[in-house]
Amino acid sequence: MMRWLAIFPLILLGCTSLNTRLPETNDLAVQKEKISQEVAAFQEIDRLRARLDKVAHRVLSANADLCEKTAPDPGLRTQSLKSYPKELREGARRELGLGSEPLVVYVRPGSPAEKAGLQKGDQIFGKNGVMSAPGKTLHWHLKEDVQIQKSRLGVKKNISLEAEDACFYPAMLRMSSAINAYANGKTIVVTAGMMNFVKSDDELAYIIGHELAHNTQSHIRKSITNYVLSLGGTRYTRIFESEADYVGLYYMVRAGYDPKNVEDLWRRLALQSLRGIGRAKTHPAYPNRSVQIEATRDEIAAKQAAGAPLIPEAKDE
Numbered sequence: 001m002m003r004w005l006a007i008f009p010l011i012l013l014g015c016t017s018l019n020t021r022l023p024e025t026n027d028l029a030v031q032k033e034k035i036s037q038e039v040a041a042f043q044e045i046d047r048l049r050a051r052l053d054k055v056a057h058r059v060l061s062a063n064a065d066l067c068e069k070t071a072p073d074p075g076l077r078t079q080s081l082k083s084y085p086k087e088l089r090e091g092a093r094r095e096l097g098l099g100s101e102p103l104v105v106y107v108r109p110g111s112p113a114e115k116a117g118l119q120k121g122d123q124i125f126g127k128n129g130v131m132s133a134p135g136k137t138l139h140w141h142l143k144e145d146v147q148i149q150k151s152r153l154g155v156k157k158n159i160s161l162e163a164e165d166a167c168f169y170p171a172m173l174r175m176s177s178a179i180n181a182y183a184n185g186k187t188i189v190v191t192a193g194m195m196n197f198v199k200s201d202d203e204l205a206y207i208i209g210h211e212l213a214h215n216t217q218s219h220i221r222k223s224i225t226n227y228v229l230s231l232g233g234t235r236y237t238r239i240f241e242s243e244a245d246y247v248g249l250y251y252m253v254r255a256g257y258d259p260k261n262v263e264d265l266w267r268r269l270a271l272q273s274l275r276g277i278g279r280a281k282t283h284p285a286y287p288n289r290s291v292q293i294e295a296t297r298d299e300i301a302a303k304q305a306a307g308a309p310l311i312p313e314a315k316d317e
Helices: 002-013 027-062 086-096 192-197 201-216 219-229 235-254 264-272 286-306
Strands: 070-072 076-079 103-107 123-125 146-152 155-161 165-167 171-174 181-183 188-191
Touching (some): 027 086, 171 192, 181 201, 188 201, 219 235
16 A cells, blocks of 8 residues: 555656646636626527427427327426526526526417416416426316416416417427437427527427327337337337328428428438438438328328318228
């Protein structure tokens, strides 16, 4: 032991160092820059959240009759400090006024929540005076007008919400640069990277429709079952991606979005991941997906021309 203690200082002296002399900085300048970046970050979160909610609301509402799991959607979101990682909580307290109790941080324009007078900064108390939980778009598990209380500056006011049903798979924003979106059977998650990758609300609606299809078609449960039964065979999950492409296109069109050229999304993704052009593992290869989307679009167009219901074709038993 004594031998190692004698060698340790020599090891430290041998550690490598910089080749250049860095300019001096001060803590005040760093703190000022930190605040500036936090302000920009929260503004970006607000921008992406509003866009995601606007498109998701249309898709989830338009397809409520095709979803087994629905709930009234008032069109708002609440958060508390715990909704953010520890590193951002100081900024969230300063910029958003958040604390330990959840506050309204977003109200969809034209939504039942806005019509009822709810605003950013409100607290919401539901049945029996229980405060709303933060983190998700609020859906009320009641099939009638919802009587709640809002509180601003400590003053409570009774309000009523008349919200229409939507598919109960809230769309959540994840602040990640990865170009990704996924479903977990309960929610839909879209990353900031994907939000900035799509070139139109039509493409975003397709992404949301695709993930909604994963949930409505029980793909997560089926994929796990197939993976286990096949002893890890990933090719048995690809069929569900194809079905989500097919059903998801119906979902976006039913919401009034234009499917024209939506397959360009996969062509651009192919440039981000060249292996996806010729390799199919858990997902179909990009050329297969593009061609299938074109075929599905033709099928939908034929139904529209004939005045037929826009319902995905069920598999023959």
